[in-house]
Amino acid sequence: MNKPKIVILGAGYGGIITSKKLEKLLKSGEADVTLINKHDYHYITTQLHKTGIGTAADRQIAMSIPELIDISKTHFLKATVTHVDTDNKEVQLEGGETVNYDYLLIALGFEGQTFGIPGVKENAFELRSFRSSKAIYHHIKKQLNLYKEDQDPSRLTFVVAGGGFTGIELLGELADGLPKLCKEHDVPFEKVKIIGIEAAPSVIPFFPKQSVEYTTEVLRKLNIQLITSTKILGCTADKIILENKIEVPAKTLVWSCGVQGNTIVQKWGLPIEKGKLAVDSYLRVKNTKNVFSIGDCSLFMKDGKTSLAPTAQVALQQAPVCAKNIVASLRGESLTTFEYHHKGSVASIGLSAGVGKVGTVRLSGLIGSFMKLVIEARYLFNLGGPSLILKQHFGVNREQV
């Protein structure tokens, strides 16, 4: 008898942890597992602001997928998914290759959201993937080099749109990392302007007043100019156009105003709600028995009413339940209902400050920044044990431990 084929699309937080859980749950020879991702590396999205400024080494953020999985149990395919044909249980890949499945997990993540604002798609940078964060880093270095030739101050004006967690992390990292980059390029840091623009009356408007005040004060001390209650109407390669006819001359705009689910999944004839794959309480795409979806490209309604925010935390809680349910499905056993438990949210603001809430405890300052490091370390531990933490942070290989 042919072994059932399990195919996982996407090796981000949701996909890679599901494949690792399947390695543990499946008996030898029980199923063939294939993990498909468009790059052969997995990246720590929650640390992309660091590669964007060059304050973390590439190896700390991006890791080889074949080294993270057990290749004797999971087959890895580096390929871009173009289509899923659920009638024929077939995944189509760029280049024309197809892969058949019996059980499918769609974990293709998110895309940036530009709200159709003129010029943003063409001119702004995004902190979306490892590659897009490296594009920011190379652009900043280019501006510093060109400034030495033309002394154009707009080259030294770095603007971040959006004052949510990602926006404040990037602002803090710019303030921390730019002095070193300026020194390396022989450019006076005093001439640098870092600006954060937010449409709401404050940064992190969804947080308690004390956290907002703390964050605003930290950013102010870092000499970051905050423009709040102001919408961006458009941008070109040289300026940002704000409401009230204000224009900010700047050659760097990083757009960090929200994400949407990967829109590719909308074209596959599967149930879509709010632009995402609608899933049931077992994380199966509605009206299907063998297609699962987790993470940012899926919509899970907590208590049947509230949708979950697109976070790594959600994807990481869904992954083990999804793996369990795929195995239960192929064994004909009963499935487990997914329940989400919010543990908290923490953002770093540069190296020495952080803000957030864990459980009922409000965090700020060094403890906030430390907690962010602890969360990242715990993720690395789950992904590859203590040796991965050593390798990522100290460049030590498994053989040397």
Ligand code: FAD
């Ligand atoms: P992803 O992790 O995005 O993985 C999707 C994978 O699919 C990627 O590897 C991608 O390359 C691959 N892929 C996409 N399309 C294709 C295709 N067509 N073919 C093949 N492969 C494809 N969440 C938190 O909980 N805490 C945080 O502190 C936090 N910080 C963040 C900071 C930033 C800058 C950003 C952008 C997000 C942050 N998030 C945070 C959100 C978190 O990163 C996402 O919710 C999480 O990555 C979702 O996991 P996922 O598995 O659904 O998708």
